Amino acid sequence: MHAQTEDVRTRLLETAGEIFAERGFSAAKVRDICKAAEANVASVNYYFGDKMGLYIETVKHAHAANFSDPPPQWPSGTAAEIKLRGFIRGMLMHLLNPTRPAWNAKLMMREMAEPTDACKQITEQYIRPMFCVLISILRELLPADVTDDKLHMTAFSVVGQCVFYRVQEPVARELVGEEAYASYAVDQIAAHIAGFTLAALGHSLSPPAARPAL
Amino acid sequence: MHAQTEDVRTRLLETAGEIFAERGFSAAKVRDICKAAEANVASVNYYFGDKMGLYIETVKHAHAANFSDPPPQWPSGTAAEIKLRGFIRGMLMHLLNPTRPAWNAKLMMREMAEPTDACKQITEQYIRPMFCVLISILRELLPADVTDDKLHMTAFSVVGQCVFYRVQEPVARELVGEEAYASYAVDQIAAHIAGFTLAALGHSLSPPAARPAL
Amino acid sequence: MHAQTEDVRTRLLETAGEIFAERGFSAAKVRDICKAAEANVASVNYYFGDKMGLYIETVKHAHAANFSDPPPQWPSGTAAEIKLRGFIRGMLMHLLNPTRPAWNAKLMMREMAEPTDACKQITEQYIRPMFCVLISILRELLPADVTDDKLHMTAFSVVGQCVFYRVQEPVARELVGEEAYASYAVDQIAAHIAGFTLAALGHSLSPPAARPAL
């Protein structure tokens, strides 16, 4: 109760992430957050000034925790196709990872729907680096004279296919049925998106395994 | 006070959509909604039972207003490619329609992040019919022996590319810059997505502009 | 809907009695009353001005219905003991009658707890006549030179014993247990009170049946 002083702040951040994600900003009650974090009712105001202060720090913290993985890297000379497949799989793993980030991603969704200052910060800090990696991979796969617009839209096509499974989950689940949706494996989805994308880019119509040299 | 009697309900629906979209369910106050709709404080409970009732109807109404167009139809014999291009363009027009939409789409985002009963109802009522049309188009473009899973994932790839521009708008805008993003025309995006998709399906390397060879 | 016009008023009165008795004045909702009476929501205000108007009329109506029985009468020359037994039994029948008056009596209780104008009116109109009968019976059973105070207090002793079973029912039920209380028959209680009273007055310690001439 005295040595773990800094821990309270962190516990608050973690718990708040979960609860904000689950219920949204205004539906989340600071009392509930504090109780769940085994902290005092006044802790939020003490550590973060007010509820909004806690929220902003929470969003930052969530991103830091969720996207702190360094952008993927490959040995130079790795084939662009391999890198694209890896990138897509990594992204889906992040988005659909059922262990930790359940609420992390939900929180992000909210930010998208109602961007706060946190949104811009996060984009620059965590998303742009990933985006740049994707762009560089796609540049290898596209003709050298491709326009920036085309390049960006292609990247968006890749990202759009991936985030769909996160963003539209409830709808997709309803459309194909609970059972069918439950059977989707991350690897299966990743293979589909990568295959679809590579085919679109005029590379390989063959499934990953059939590739001669990896 | 007598001719516009039914209009109160409608005005409430419209105004609530705007406010729910802007602030979210719990942050939106029925008092504010009523004031904005020039309706009585009790109107919400009178017409919709309670706040949640208003919300559900609002979400439905938003969809109805935005997606009530009957699923697109083509003369029999129309080439599948033409239909797909039309479908994608129509979907983007809806999603990015600058006249009505602002809050309409935002509201949907919220529903995705935190699905309520409204979500299921809308999916069945408005989304599934569209989805079925897309599926039938894709069936023409895919091999006859394609699995349902593959068919569905392909549809999701199409839809994912489209909704990205709605869902991730703030991020996309930030990533490519305000100016570049503003220059994107619906037709340009639609052409990209259609071309990307048809290429992925191994069809057409032709439109949007009879590309020589890739 | 047009011929039964007067009936609505009456139905309202009856239903309101039941509901006012059950829930009290402010907890009773005019909507519920109207629905139960199959009358319009505005009927109360139409027929009685407002909710309080309905209440006052309801209390009057309830008493008229419940105590309209003429005060008991006996052939001249009937023994005072017989008359007292009859009086007590009649009073208990009224108070505990499980068929009609359940709510009638409850309503009266409320009036006692919080006397309105209706209370005085009722006392004069319905209660005093009964009280006078009791007094006249007791005068026969008490010495001629009894004071008025003594006479009144004796009457109150009789009445008090009777109303106890109505007024303190929940407590009595709890004290002796649900089962035992349920086994009390009106006749048994009446016999006890009459016997108790007559004994107190120095007449007969014998149970009613053992009386030589009836």
Next chain:
Amino acid sequence: MHAQTEDVRTRLLETAGEIFAERGFSAAKVRDICKAAEANVASVNYYFGDKMGLYIETVKHAHAANFSDPPPQWPSGTAAEIKLRGFIRGMLMHLLNPTRPAWNAKLMMREMAEPTDACKQITEQYIRPMFCVLISILRELLPADVTDDKLHMTAFSVVGQCVFYRVQEPVARELVGEEAYASYAVDQIAAHIAGFTLAALGHSLSPPAARPAL
């Protein structure tokens, strides 16, 4: 603001008693109670959970304040008649106590008319102990082989006579006239009820004033 901190709860209890008694549960407004108690609007929910919680505690408190005197005790060997006289007088003193009671009793009336959880609790906590004392006294005055029913009904006859003066006060006052009623002294009533009861039980024709013979 610091020494009297506990007093808020108590002040609330006292004030609520007065107001609940005066207006009934639903007509009493927590705002009014808080204002009268010089407490915050949220105090009720803070201390008692909700309005009903306050009500229950209030009823208990009223009883505790009014009946908290330990059940009367007498030196062993005291004559049962003496004890009965004492018991009756004590009970009437409580019921008619002009210092505190006004609303206390009214509140009880309401509970009887519309029993809540509070009723049961009070019966067990405050009323039953008194009732047991009365029963034990009566057992001394009645034949050894008396049935439980008879014993209980006899107790009810005693209690009924007493509570009448509380419960039916408005009616009694009206029946005998304001003046006459005002002249009733507690001692006078107590003497009457005790005398009446003892006579009924076949004991004592002695007190209150060594009556020669009846």
Next chain:
DNA sequence: AATGAATGAGCCTTCATTCAT
């Protein structure tokens, strides 16, 4: 005469915040 759609005052309750310790 009688209705029922619509109103607005106001009630109970919640909840972020504060302040004395």
Next chain:
DNA sequence: GATGAATGAAGGCTCATTCAT
């Protein structure tokens, strides 16, 4: 530094009442 008892602003909802028909 950290707490938790207490606050007051405001929110959702109810309900008696009205008014045009």
